[in-house]
Ligand code: ADP
């Protein structure tokens with residue numbers, strides 16, 4: 001009898017446990033050259049995920065510069081043209097971050113990315129003259145007026161440093177529009193959180209240890225994005241030297257600024273993505289100058305000697321087994 005009662009009790013409770021605000025819905029999407037994990041809680045979660053998946057594929061189609069039907073492809077092919085709101089918005093955001101970072105973020109690095117073979121993974125180390133020729137095309141004009149884009153002579157766009165951040169921000173918007181209040185998107189090194197976990201505690205997001213499988217630190221995140229750029233994410237080796245995929249637009253070479261990775265935390269996913277790439281190029285000290293001036297982001301730096309440093313706004317939001325030095 002007791003058993004039957006227990007069973008009835010369990011059965012009666014089951015629907016309560018498996019629906020409502022704690023019901024977890026997940027989807028895995030392969031787009032933008034990465035595996036994306038989308039999680040949305042609550043009864044609206046499934047519909048929100050379907051809409052978010054469709055939007056992710058749509059954005060990937062627009063921004064992939066190898067896609068002959070895409071808008072970035074068309075701009076590169078034709079030197080300009082009319083684009084959708086998303087592409088225009090992405091380019092405006094890119095220009096904003098370029099200005100903010102003194103050109104450390106610059107989507108016109110495309111010809112140099114291609115020369116190093118990062119486009120198509122046909123890796124090689126270019127010689128000086130090739131590099132000089134490709135550098136002629138870097139830093140060209142990108143004009144966006146409404147939805148009309150004009151590129152300078154020879155200018156080619158590579159949205160790879162910001163596209164995932166733009167997508168994660170859009171996914172979070174879609175979650176919200178669909179009535180979801182708790183969710184997480186993880187697109188490679190890009191994470192963006194909607195609200196907190198269903199139990200009200202912050203999301204916990206790990207920062208990868210550049211040297212190993214484990215984690216260097218863990219961030220507590222509520223309604224924010226955390227985006228990491230690192231030299232270990234995409235690289236090749238030649239003659240014992242590592243060449244990674246974050247290019248210093250002032251030299252045309254992989255940035256060499258004393259960092260293994262930078263994680264940027266802020267509300268705007270696209271800004272976090274563009275900034276993580278830019279701060280990696282700028283190095284810790286220039287990054288800190290920008291942080292003190294702008295005050296709309298926080299950052300964690302893993303330096304080449306393994307030291308972890310961070311901006312003071314993260315003091316109560318970061319945990320690590322290692323010591324972390326904070327900057328004011
Ligand atoms: P990931 O794409 O691995 O998450 P990032 O966000 O740092 O890493 O973006 C690196 C990508 O950004 C490169 O693969 C390239 O497409 C592009 N890129 C490289 N250097 C720059 C730069 N200085 N400014 C803007 N985009 C860049």
Ligand code: MG
Nearest residue numbers: 161273274277
């Ligand atoms: Mg980036």
